[in-house]
Amino acid sequence: MERIDGRADGAGLRVGLVAARFNDLIVDRLLEGALGALRQHAVDDDDIVVVRVPGAVEVPLLAQVLADRDDIDAVVALGCVIRGSTSHYDYVCSMVASGITRVTLDASKPVIFGVLTTENLEQAFDRAGGKLGNKGAEAAAAAILTTTALRAARAHA
Numbered sequence: 001m002e003r004i005d006g007r008a009d010g011a012g013l014r015v016g017l018v019a020a021r022f023n024d025l026i027v028d029r030l031l032e033g034a035l036g037a038l039r040q041h042a043v044d045d046d047d048i049v050v051v052r053v054p055g056a057v058e059v060p061l062l063a064q065v066l067a068d069r070d071d072i073d074a075v076v077a078l079g080c081v082i083r084g085s086t087s088h089y090d091y092v093c094s095m096v097a098s099g100i101t102r103v104t105l106d107a108s109k110p111v112i113f114g115v116l117t118t119e120n121l122e123q124a125f126d127r128a129g130g131k132l133g134n135k136g137a138e139a140a141a142a143a144i145l146t147t148t149a150l151r152a153a154r155a156h157a
């Protein structure tokens with residue numbers, strides 16, 4: 001039996017972060033959480049690229065540009081969509097989710113979905129360093145585990 005798993009070691013990995021400015025009170029916390037997790041997993045600051053975009057809808061395009069770069073191993077998409085604050089919540093969620101899914105499969109590279117979709121601001125705070133943890137940090141850790149698993153799977157191919 002062949003078993004492949006990721007490793008929580010980001011040394012030498014190059015990671016792109018794309019973060020929306022919309023709801024920046026929340027997204028800035030996700031971004032700080034993601035940066036902290038990358039550093040904790042030994043990713044060097046010189047190997048991190050951070051791109052800010054206006055809103056979640058714009059995240060997939062910049063994620064695609066980063067994912068297409070040969071010098072980037074994985075991308076983390078960060079944003080926050082809150083139902084209470086918009087009538088087009090469902091459109092924004094669907095655009096960012098389907099966009100990220102397409103980018104990760106087209107690029108055959110990890111593009112991790114670190115976009116909060118919540119009913120209200122309180123739920124968003126809970127997931128941005130509050131009582132439910134920091135989803136930005138979790139997304140960054142997922143980027144490392146997925147990239148190392150991907151490398152191991154390709155090495156065995």
Ligand code: INI
Nearest residue numbers: 020022054055056057080081082085086
């Ligand atoms: N963008 C978000 O990231 N979160 C939201 O909750 C949101 N709301 O509420 O509308 C939002 N809208 C902006 C959107 O992402 C685009 O930036 C805008 O439509 C321009 O394309």
